[in-house]
Amino acid sequence: MFSPSQEEHCAPNKEPIKYGELVVLGYNGCLPNGDRGRRKSRFALYKRPKSNGVRASSVHVISTPQASKDLCIESEGSSVDSLQACAISHCPPEKAISSRGQHSISYTLSRNQTVVVEYTHDKDTDMFQIGRSTESPIDFVVTDTISGNQNDETQITQSTISRFACRIVCDRNLPYTARIFAAGFDSSKNIFLGEKAAKWKNPDGHMDGLTTNGVLVMHPKGGFTEESKPGVWREISVCGDVYTLRETRSAQQRGKLVENETNILQDGSLIDLCGATLLWRTADGLFHTPTQKHIEALRQEINAARPQCPVGLNTLAFPSINRKDVVEEKQPWAYLTCGHVHGYHNWGHRSDTEANERECPMCRTVGPYVPLWLGCEAGFYVDAGPPTHAFSPCGHVSSEKSAKYWSQIPLPHGTHAFHAACPFCASQLAGEESCVKLIFQGPID
Known part of the structure; x- marks a missing residue:
């Protein structure tokens, strides 16, 4: 259901106008403890009854x-x-x-x-605010994402996400352009940049500045499609201008103004809040994205083929989406160096120190041996292809083009590092390829 604050006053059968959705990387369709209120793994932006x-x-x-x-x-x-x-x-x-x-x-x-x-007041735009604060001005509450989807809030000692991190302003008229700005207005309707914050007066006389840890944005080249390529990470100012990155996230000196780029969000744009990364999907982009039902149909299709463990000869099956965090008896496991899919077994250990390093009984290749999980968050898929590839070392499975796309994306990590990560659990990807083609064995009868 749509929240009353976002639902469009319209005819009974008329759908509310959706500007787009924000999806938090690192969650496979739902927060570990469940989506609640304004704290969830994805947030839809609808045209408001009255502009704000x-x-x-x-x-x-x-x-x-x-x-x-x-x-x-x-x-x-x-x-x-x-x-x-x-x-x-x-x-x-x-x-x-x-x-x-x-x-x-x-x-x-x-x-x-x-x-x-x-x-x-601007009657032609709607504003949506994102941040760590649970105060009423924040529409979408975002907390720090812990790699590997072990997201226990008690593990966060000091968050690096701003309480009022950023705001997205959408045009109420076609084409419903969405723009991002650093910082959000607090309960006093104020954005306050203190003496130590990076700030300056532009040549045209207007003031601008950056938040402490910055709001970074990356627009993919070619949109969010099978042919997409990573773009360049930029920093967005309080007034929405685009700058090259600072030396570190909280450095006093701003980057250089990038005059030929804008703060307009595109389908597939990534927004990094220094502790959590959000994917922006436009309404049109979502229309062409595989649905939850499509992913469920692909899961059932794989299971209907009755893949077998090549050693134990027992039938394997991906668990249902609502059981995606529980390792089950028929769960497929894979050697992530070669891609051979097996059922669970307890042999092949090659090291006392590396418990996860196993030797594949099919090809003798040594590498991580992990359970496979279906990537359930449809918003991360760039195509509707079958789930044939697994991310390494986490074992999340998606289509080939989706796996290869995310393997190329350098996501911000800490104050100055970047690395590729699985979009479904935020685990840092390992190895040259970062993903592997899975080799299933069909039934022998």
Whole structure:
């Protein structure tokens, strides 16, 4: 069901307009403890009954010399009265606007000067906010993703995801363009960039800045299709400009402005929040993506072929999607170096220290021996092909082109590292190929 805040007021049989969906990498269709409320593995953005977008309207420069109790306000826009009222009572600059119920962005240039950019209602856009905070302004609550899908929130000692990480603004009219901006407005409708945050004044005079750990975006080349190739990771500013990456995520010096690129999200764009990575799928892209029913049909088709363990000769079967985290007796296992699929057995150990290193009885190749799991999150598939390839070393199975696509994507890791990872569990991929073609043996009868 659609939430009341997002459902479109329309005729009884008219479908609400969907802008797109955000899918969090590392979850195979559902959070480990179940999707609840605003905390889930994927989030759909629907046209709101009433627009809630905002746009910049006026700029106020607030000077607060320590030697004087007077507050001098220079305004390049209107609505100065409330600022003067706050100045007299020595309110923090960010309260100057929020007390009037208006959105604003505050840039602290020094202890003595703050620039406040006031925002006004925009009837032509809808705004959706993403972050770690559970406060009401956040539409989609995202927590840190732990590699391997062992996502226990107690393991996170200090999150690197901002409480108000980013916002996506969608045009309410066709073609429903979606744009991403760093930082989100808090409960006081303010974005506050402190003295230590990277910020600057652009040549045209407008202020801009970056969040502490940054919001990175990568647009794939060729969209999100069978022919897609990885794009280049960029950083998005608070005002939506595109920059090259900083030396590290929280470096003070910003990258270089990339003038020929925009913050418009494309089907397959990746958004990294330094602790979680989100995939953006457009409504049109999702229309051409395999569905959960299609993936279930492929699972049943594999099982109907009755693949067998070449040694034990017992029939193998992928477990049902709602049992995707429980190793079952008929579960297929595979040697990830050669791809031979077996049933579970306890022989072939080649090392006392590497418990997962086994020798394949079919070809004598030594490598990881793991249970196979079907990739159930349809949003990660670039095509509707059969599940023939497994990621290494986790054993998640997808189509060949989907496996090879994700094997090429360098995902941000930590403050300056990048590595390919399985989209279904976020495990770092290993080996030159990162994925292997599975070799099933059919029934011999």
